[in-house]
Amino acid sequence: MTSTTPQNAPFGSILTDVMAIAWFHRGEWRPHTLKAVGPIEIHPAAHALHYGSECFEGFKAYKWADGSVHVFRMDRHIERLRQSARALVLPEPDAGQVAQMVTEVIDRCRSAVPDAPGALYLRPLLFGTMANIGAASTPTDEACLVVLASPVWDYFAGGARPLRIYLEEHATRCASRLGVVKTGGNYAAALGPTLAARAQHKADQVLFCPGGEVQETGAANFLAIRDGEILTRGLDSTFLHGVTRDSLLRMAPDLGFKVDERIFTIAELLAWVTTGEAALSGTAAVLSGVGTLIRGREEFRVGSGAIGPNTQTLRAALLAIQHGTAPDRHGWLTRV
Ligand SMILES: Cc1ncc(COP(=O)(O)O)c(C=O)c1O
Numbered sequence: 001m002t003s004t005t006p007q008n009a010p011f012g013s014i015l016t017d018v019m020a021i022a023w024f025h026r027g028e029w030r031p032h033t034l035k036a037v038g039p040i041e042i043h044p045a046a047h048a049l050h051y052g053s054e055c056f057e058g059f060k061a062y063k064w065a066d067g068s069v070h071v072f073r074m075d076r077h078i079e080r081l082r083q084s085a086r087a088l089v090l091p092e093p094d095a096g097q098v099a100q101m102v103t104e105v106i107d108r109c110r111s112a113v114p115d116a117p118g119a120l121y122l123r124p125l126l127f128g129t130m131a132n133i134g135a136a137s138t139p140t141d142e143a144c145l146v147v148l149a150s151p152v153w154d155y156f157a158g159g160a161r162p163l164r165i166y167l168e169e170h171a172t173r174c175a176s177r178l179g180v181v182k183t184g185g186n187y188a189a190a191l192g193p194t195l196a197a198r199a200q201h202k203a204d205q206v207l208f209c210p211g212g213e214v215q216e217t218g219a220a221n222f223l224a225i226r227d228g229e230i231l232t233r234g235l236d237s238t239f240l241h242g243v244t245r246d247s248l249l250r251m252a253p254d255l256g257f258k259v260d261e262r263i264f265t266i267a268e269l270l271a272w273v274t275t276g277e278a279a280l281s282g283t284a285a286v287l288s289g290v291g292t293l294i295r296g297r298e299e300f301r302v303g304s305g306a307i308g309p310n311t312q313t314l315r316a317a318l319l320a321i322q323h324g325t326a327p328d329r330h331g332w333l334t335r336v
Contacts, residue, residue, distance in 0.1 A: 162291020277308030
């Protein structure tokens with residue numbers, strides 16, 4: 001697998017040749033090894049398969065024009081993995097070991113890191129392997145940690161086009177206190193509403209708004225944007241605290257945007273988009289502009305219906321830091 005990977009391959013569908021793997025056994029994390037990507041043996045009674053003790057992360061390494069490779073906010077993502085592990089009572093991985101696993105995988109796959117605008121997507125995965133089907137109320141005492149890597153380009157098929165987003169007022173994405181945890185069950189729970197919105201409304205994604213309050217989509221945070229202002233939900237346990245969201249909000253003042261973090265409703269959002277913009281933020285989505293909001297059978301154009309100018313400014317500013325064409329003033333990049 002090399003950098004000749006077709007750029008139109010679906011996001012995440014191609015893996016590099018090498019992964020890192022470590023096992024938690026008898027109360028401690030054992031040294032990791034690098035091995036060829038392929039099946040691993042786990043017991044069919046493994047805790048993760050029955051009781052959902054699983055969490056993961058997703059972040060990117062970028063190849064700069066000079067050929068050097070830089071990981072974006074690796075420490076923050078590793079900290080979020082550890083936080084997810086704690087929430088699910090999984091053995092907490094050592095931050096230094098995860099960073100080492102990521103670094104070694106990138107080092108072995110260096111030739112597979114795509115040039116800009118591509119990136120190498122890193123996927124640490126942690127799951128409980130204790131073999132016991134009676135352990136619904138018992139935490140796993142064995143676990144596995146894997147780091148996979150995938151060369152990626154656009155997340156949304158069709159590249160940068162304004163997205164169609166369905167406003168879901170009834171179904172929740174997950175149990176409210178688990179929103180902040182990056183665990184597989186949340187994604188499985190979002191799948192039904194997302195597929196229904198795709199089939200019925202040709203929606204790209206669902207924006208979960210239980211009780212009329214705007215939360216996030218199935219795999220990205222949600223920002224309402226207009227000249228000089230960004231509105232997004234304030235941090236609480238109902239949604240994933242995106243590293244991209246945090247980065248954009250921290251860059252915002254320098255780019256002339258004031259940030260408003262609070263609860264807001266669908267009614268307020270629909271008023272906002274008559275002239276304003278809306279976008280999804282995430283490692284995969286970067287900052288993807290929304291062109292249409294769909295509520296029930298009704299469609300609402302967002303601004304002009306095209307990707308908004310403020311969305312483009314913010315997206316370009318973030319990508320410039322990631323690709324090394326603007327200075328990394330916040331110290332977000334780790335050279336590997
Ligand atoms: C549910 C959900 N919300 C938000 C995000 C954005 O998070 P980040 O910016 O850290 O990638 C993601 C992507 O990881 C996600 O899966």
